[in-house]
Amino acid sequence: MTDIDVKELSRQPIRLQSTRVWRTYSGGRLIDEWQGKASAEDSTFPEEWVASVVQATNVGREHLQEGLSALQLADGSQVTLKDVIASDPTVFLGKAHAEKYGDKTGVLVKVLDSSERLTIQVHPDREYAKTKFQSDFGKTEAWYVIGGREVDGEEPYVLFGFKPGVTPKQWKDLFDRQDIPGMLDAMHRIPVREGDVFLVQGGVPHSIGSGCFLIEIQEPTDYTLRTERTTPKGNVVPDQACHQGLGFDEMLNCFHYDTHTLEQVKDRWCKQPAVLEQSAGGLLTALIKNTDTDRFSMNRLTVDTEYSMKGNGTFVIAIVLKGSGTLTGETGETKVGQGDTFFLPASMTELKWARQGEEPLQVILCYPPGV
Template structure:
């Protein structure tokens, strides 16, 4: 594919191919339903990675070279990775100021996640730890926007989040070495989750997404996950390498921040209240994650009842059509859109118009990289 044809993509919304990724836990039925797939079911592919230029780190699946990378189907039917496209002209696709800061890297990763079992208790590195131990400019601070959920075996959706008061590094190490999983679970706050809630999960904070959660996750662009459980809730063995990512268990335990908080303190520190940005007769725009919440990414929710004009600010966006159907217009061109579609909106695309053609509003999540 010539660079000229890639350049043409820089002036239009780019429809992304479905991109399911293998994980150590099960789920994905709600993603299947959301995408309109036949025979929705839970499996070992519980995540959809959106606009990803990050390869998944899955022990035992290293032979799958491009697992995790998002692809685009060209008009001639061939597929190329999003990374190939953005590499062809980084400023056109990512924006000049973004490239000055991050080069040809998008500096962000977005996922949809549906859990039919609790994930293992884990931690992600902050930037300092990632730089020292992984030689990476990015850690893995992330945020969750809950878009749904389900009751499974009588349990409502929940997350485990943050150490309770009284936890110390010594106590946590003892729980880990004994593989006292009930003790580790009890050391974290169990928090019911509801649709529309937003949680910021900074690097170093212990957590585990519980059963029945359906959410959008925006994060720094790495797959660094350190796990303290050697057996998953459904009984699968987690290899040591998958626990410590090659760092060894001592370094893994050093990744945790051992600050302990009450539930009220956690809510004050890491629960984010959406704020209204703009409202018109045709729709509204709300900030889910703002620059004042974190410097790693931002996220907005667009609700369209008739039509809404979106103006670009010189950087790219990642768009997820959460519900509804309609049209996406740019210049003299348009494309039909529906729930489950995901798009990369290049920096060179100056403006688009979202139009709802359904009785129910068109809901779109817009995800952005860190501000330069």
């Protein structure tokens, strides 16, 4: 492995390379456009994984190392963020975090663009993940909608939560018969627009519809259980990709069979942004608070001129959503622009964001558990 200058690297913003990941659905054109690529198109790489130390689980592609974020060192060599953190977890993640989680970040962030509806799915809660996958993490997640598009005449939407009257027996029957319209009708359909925030707790049935462009923050696993054996575009989903080796009966036990009205779903899982701090230089808004979940948190920073941030002893994952400017730390100034992603080590005690250009600089800040 390349030698890592821990002292030098831990005192500066770490710019991450693009990490596109293969999935069972198509999309990604809006990510290409957002990243400023000359040729933007939909493909089977519809997700950008950010500051990931998690390997993607793709049936039939197990021989490939997918999902691990990488960076370029000063000597031009490349190294994974996972190896960087492993070289000194305390310095990069923070003392308290490293004592609890070792060299695991405890969080995974993605940018996702769907040109087709994802298969109907569920993720395990922590109890289920511990029992069935021997994992300390489940896959509770949250979505922040950053845009979207109309696909085949349909506006962006998500499917979320069981409607009143749905029972485990009915759901199993729909699955056994592969009654896709019936399964879709068993969940609430919610149109989405830019700025919407959803908390998706483990066990809740859901599906991201076509045309959704969003940032997803989640527990650091790739456990997805799917009830459709064929994708909306007609691709066969292998059994292993549906039940992750658990078998179909056990897969169905992952669902929480609580039912809710549409208003109850919105009240429980649709989150309203809240202002944390406002100054002449910028605005810090909470999207997912630590009172919403103990799994992670996410803020939006809008920089009108300059905005300074103090370190709090843990790392931050930053996504430059819009605009351009600079990020200054103790080792100097770094230019930033739309589509850039950074890992900000815990050792950084202070940094300053500054706007350049006509529009405000907007940055999404993602935090691990306990912040």
